[in-house]
Amino acid sequence: MIVDTLIEKIEQMKNPTAVGLDTAFDYLPDDMRAGVGDLRGAADAIVAFNKAIVDKVADIVPCVKVQIAYYEMYGVDGLRAFAETVRYAKEKGLIVITDAKRNDIGATAECYAKTFLGETTVGEAKFNAFDSDFLTVNAYLGSDGIKPFLGWMQKRDKGIFVLVKTSNPSGAELQDQKLENGKTVYEYMGSLVEKWGEDSVGKYGYSAVGAVVGATHPVQAEILRREMPHTFFLIPGYGAQGGTADDLKVCFDASGRGGIVNSSRGILCAYRKEAYARLRFDDAARQACIDMKEDLSRAIFG
């Protein structure tokens, strides 16, 4: 089961890090941007940048999270770059989370599920449009918008992460609202996620239906870890957004399992920081991953 594979890769590498390939063209070094003036050129440069990063981190991180928004903005060329990035990362043995936060009614959610986790049928032929290991989803539309993903998860050993408590400040506007029963919206969403995951719990006690829980909200994360014992967390918000290793350690259980921490700009743009300025962008990214691993290990594994 994919969640078991992810847990095993994390333990083998002693590194619960997902490198976020949220690659805006502006993040690239000057020499990679020079002379590029159209969407196709930007997309090609982004692929080259991503491949260099993947080559330098594939032996020390288990996973990448590819944020599709950063590719969509370069149009059809950008989505080709997205597909190439996902394919390359998988070839190099990385687990790929597509961060797309897709959501819709059942018939349309089925299309999204086919796109990222399943198969598209044309006549007698079947295709994998943007084949990923995990997909992030938004469950504002409830169970019948989630079920199509669960179906393809079972068929093709895939997983999802459902938004529960997001890392951004205004996530609280809806998510921290209290319901009549005294529970918050994020706790209620957490209870739905636990239920959706019941049939896909792996050998380590965690389900392939995960949750997004921000590193920036340690009090809420601690509540959710307790209330969602079978749910693996995808934890954004470390670094650039302000979450620290000490903030997010509450997302992990007593054996140090239970989550994976994403960092995007902190790794992709490490070469712009004074600490890494003497390194090439890809070497800087690798060193930033090593430093992040040490920071997380200290906090989580003690």
Add this chain to the structure above:
Amino acid sequence: MIVDTLIEKIEQMKNPTAVGLDTAFDYLPDDMRAGVGDLRGAADAIVAFNKAIVDKVADIVPCVKVQIAYYEMYGVDGLRAFAETVRYAKEKGLIVITDAKRNDIGATAECYAKTFLGETTVGEAKFNAFDSDFLTVNAYLGSDGIKPFLGWMQKRDKGIFVLVKTSNPSGAELQDQKLENGKTVYEYMGSLVEKWGEDSVGKYGYSAVGAVVGATHPVQAEILRREMPHTFFLIPGYGAQGGTADDLKVCFDASGRGGIVNSSRGILCAYRKEAYARLRFDDAARQACIDMKEDLSRAIFG
């Protein structure tokens, strides 16, 4: 302001209909599917089908809603078909709603806003990736995920529709939950939408920040129409999903303004219904639009 333009087109055509171009390859007539066996072929056939529909309805409907999920599942080729469909519909004078339900934290929402409503910058050049008039968005992440869209709306005369009360049965799981103050989640979301729209109210009293309110929930829609007097509704759920013209008339104000009703399969696949079986698919779609217009007019305008 785009919401005024939409209202004026609706009144001029006396037709509050958005044709939903949720075009799965399987919806195409046999002869358009014959011999097609790959994603590129499927995408090309979908474009040909959509263009034929657009040609037949552009003089009687103000608007199309293009559901991006149905294109994403054909991969990069599918997104090229999406871009061509949007461009062609705009060329033919139709207002285009992209139904993508995008959502993320501020920096990433900015990417989505650039993609569908704004501009992507590469060096000194600017591009419109998938330029639409309106975009549907999901506000589970609160204000800072919405603000980037509001910024581009102002700059480029665009609009959004925020999910409030969706048409699917399980939308109720979260959306109908009662908060401590006695209001439901969908009413609370509605109050946020009214606030987000404050600075973009047009000459008819409706804002360019609209709401998605399903035709399948007349009781809730009536509450929302009262509590959201400045919010224009995008109303899915008519026809195939079970919503009737009499169900959705509560979404409209006393002057017959306030919403636009989407129908997708009911129009695209009209040629498969007995009533239209003697017509070609595009003529069947036109006739289904005429019949839908009469049905809506009777209920809304009396």
